[in-house]
Amino acid sequence: NAGVTQTPKFRILKIGQSMTLQCTQDMNHNYMYWYRQDPGMGLKLIYYSVGAGITDKGEVPNGYNVSRSTTEDFPLRLELAAPSQTSVYFCASSTRQGSNFKAGANVLTFGAGSRLTVL
Amino acid sequence: AQTVTQSQPEMSVQEAETVTLSCTYDTSESDYYLFWYKQPPSRQMILVIRQEAYKQQNATENRFSVNFQKAAKSFSLKISDSQLGDAAMYFCAYRGNAGNMLTFGGGTRLMVKP
Numbered sequence: 001n002a003g004v005t006q007t008p009k010f011r012i013l014k015i016g017q018s019m020t021l022q023c024t025q026d027m028n029h030n031y032m033y034w035y036r037q038d039p040g041m042g043l044k045l046i047y048y049s050v051g052a053g054i055t056d057k058g059e060v061p062n063g064y065n066v067s068r069s070t071t072e073d074f075p076l077r078l079e080l081a082a083p084s085q086t087s088v089y090f091c092a093s094s095t096r097q098g099s100n101f102k103a104g105a106n107v108l109t110f111g112a113g114s115r116l117t118v119l
Numbered sequence: 120a121q122t123v124t125q126s127q128p129e130m131s132v133q134e135a136e137t138v139t140l141s142c143t144y145d146t147s148e149s150d151y152y153l154f155w156y157k158q159p160p161s162r163q164m165i166l167v168i169r170q171e172a173y174k175q176q177n178a179t180e181n182r183f184s185v186n187f188q189k190a191a192k193s194f195s196l197k198i199s200d201s202q203l204g205d206a207a208m209y210f211c212a213y214r215g216n217a218g219n220m221l222t223f224g225g226g227t228r229l230m231v232k233p
Contacts, residue, residue: 042123108164
């Protein structure tokens, strides 16, 4: 069982270049997320999706775009890369939150991370 | 918006000893979940323990336990019988009623001395 798979693991970009970070999960999870982690800091939510065809902004969405055409895939696109986007990016997924909030905390499963450097 | 604060950037513990990592949070919600995640050098995020706010009993997972003080909005992690493999970054995280998104603290780096 692969869980959440992110590619690439490492990438160096020049300022102004564009790229897509790929994320795939094989657990049939409805919810998917992209977080970024700056050096010595906690994770900040970039975008999330509650199901195929639905995406929404998180805390730090500027400079990024996402799409969710299938349940399995949630790519993150960087347009016009800037040095401020140098970070480690994490994709995560979880099951749908039940109608009863107290039914249980749907735990996030994280990918291994993608280290992006913009020079 | 909710905030999560970890006031200890670094902590050190002797192997086999006990260490407590602090976390405070700010929220106006009454129902929520709290988590501790471990991030070893491999960068993988690993769930250590979670606590439901409506439960008064503190969660325990083997050598890991929490001290949840709802009124004080405090959620500390106690690691007993520390092992070298416990060395990692530890993140406290909050999840409220809306959606399933986590808000993370800034992390505490735990070093374990042999």
